[in-house]
Structure formats: C-alpha cells, structure tokens
Amino acid sequence: MLKVKVYADRMSQPSRAVLIFCKVNGIEFDEIKVEISKRQQLSPEFAAINPFKKLPAIVDGRFKQFESHAILIYLASAFPGIADHWLVLSPFHLFNHNNFLMTPQICEIQTQPYSPADSTTVSLLFSKLGTSTKGAELRREERENFGEGLK
Template sequence: MGLDLYLDLMSQPCRAVYIFAKKNGIPFQLRTVELLKGQHYTDSFAQVNPLRKVPALKDEDFILAESVAILLYLSHKYKTPDHWYPQDLQARAWVDEYLSWQHTALRSCCTWAMWQKMMFPVVLHQLVPQETLSYTLAELDSCLQLLETKFLRDQAFLTGPQISVADLMAITELMHPVSTGCQVFECRPKLDAWRRHVEAVVREDLFQEAHTVVLKAKDMPPLPAPTLKEKLLHSVWILLQ
C-alpha cells in the first residue's frame, strides 16, 4: 500500500494536486475518477470520499479530501521546498490569504465561464442567456484585475518572488476559461508574464500534460442521457461550494 490520488484532470484543483505531486517527485498511484461519467457517484468512491468530490487522497489508512488540505498535507509529509508553503509566518499568511480568497472568487467565475460558454450549450444542450454569460465574464475580468493589483503587484509570483501552491491553484483555475476560447491573458502583459513564469518553473511538458484533457473538452460529444445530465448539473453546484 502507498499513496493513492483520486483525480480527474478536467477538474482545476485536481490539476493543481497532480502538478504539485509530479513536480516534487512524490510517488503516487493515480486513480482516475471521471466526473463526466458520474464515477464520483459510485458506492466504491463514496467509501473513499463520502463528499463525492475529487481530488481525494488515500495514504495507507488515512483518507483526506479537499485540494488545499491535500496540497498542504503533501508539502508537510514530503518536506517539499519551503517556497511552496513557507515556514515564515507572514509569507505563509499571504499564501493562506490567496487560497481563502480564490475559493469564492476566481474559482467561481472560472468554473461558470467554462460551463456557460461550453458545457451547458455544447455538452448539455442548454442555452445560456447572453446577459448571464456577460455578467460572468465581467466578474472574471474583475477577478483578473484583482490578481494583478492585489496579489501579483510587481512580483514574479502571486505571493512573492518564488512559486507557491497559490500559483498552482490560480493557473489551473484560469485554464478553465482558456479552454473555451476566453482570452484571459490578452491585453494583460503582467498576468501573461506571470503565466510564463509558472509554466517555466513547473516545466512546460508537465503543464501541458496536466491540461491536455481540459483543452480538448471543446471537442467532447453531447451527452444523451438525461439522468447523467442531471447529475452533472448537480456536480457543478458541488464544485462551486
């Protein structure tokens, strides 16, 4: 028995956990849970995570859910480089501040942007009113502005001169609207430079590997089964909690 990570790389936080583990050479067994097939609703997965969400971690007899908790557990157990989650009180507090903010801000608008631009109309055959989409994209733009002015400022990374788990959580969120054609980094040179810094530290090949699934999502065939559609609609509400 060893470390098992239950992931679906369609999921933003799953990608963050995957990149973190791979980048830091943490040995793990990937247990893929395909959300679009409803595999998180199976009884077998409920034994791992009764919340029926990914990511989830199983380390011998220890089970853990929630992406931030998993990232911090891995950073402590495997003693990853300090910059990921600093020991310095104030540096760590800045990482915590970003992680607390993004959960109800960037995560929400990035998820809705993908679902409203692609998943609802293309996969689920449900039209989204233009005013609803326009509101979501305006919210996304406001979050991008805050990323630049509040968090990034004149630094290379969101919370300081080195990459942290905050940057992984942010970049994987932003790739959701990017996958639908949103020009997230266009006309934002500071944010684009940050993206290139993150990709360079992570390694471009690993970054692309982690995002292959989501970047191909636009080619996904429609889902015919009404019951699965209902479950997916329920899933998006869970994702936004």
C-alpha cells in the same frame, strides 16, 4: 513505502493541481481515474473516500483526504524534500496568509475602517490591485509593527 493514491479526473482543475504537484515534487503516487462524465464519483466506493463525492481525493496509508487545498498543504508538509517555497511557514508569512483568507470584508476595503490586523490584508489587496503607493506604505508599516510584536 506505500504510494499515495490520487483519485482524479484530468478534466478537473483541482485534480490536475494535485497530480502536477506530485509530479513536480517527485512524490510517488498511483493515479486512480474517476470519470465525472460517467458519474463514477457517485459510487459507494468513492463515497467511502470522500463523502462529498468530489474530486480530487487522496489516500495515504489509512489516511483519507479531500479538498485540493488541504491535500496540497498536506503533501507539501508531510513529504520529505519538498522545497519550502510551496508552503511558507514563517510566522510573518503565515499571518499574512491566514489574515488574507480569514478577513471577510474583501469587497469593502476602500470604505470600511480597519483594525491594525486587517491592514495587512488591505495592503496585500492593494498590492494585488496595483494601487501601489498606499499599499506599499501600509505594507512597510505593517512589517515594522509585526516585527516589533515578535521581539
């Protein structure tokens, strides 16, 4: 089987994330070093892999991919034997994850009214921010409501 090619510069944090993920999970890969300090990411060869000319990028067979988060999600889901704590796909966790990423009012959580859907994000944010009593209560309610919705 062809190894994944990982185009990376170890000075780049998202490059390191992809390299470490591959190593930790036993994904066989070839590291192709692209040195930002030498502006190698601007070469036409690399632009053919990532038109945005940023690292990291991967090539898996004929499939080219860039953006470290998208790469990590791809690796976590496409390779056999990757522990499922890397990418939780249960409906509840997926909802929380997407809701967190897609809700724009992160800076306004304490002043804006929010819809029931938003309250999961708010509770997640409260829990992250450590205002635990209200966050825990919201989280409990949201779990119950969400569980009801799935029945």
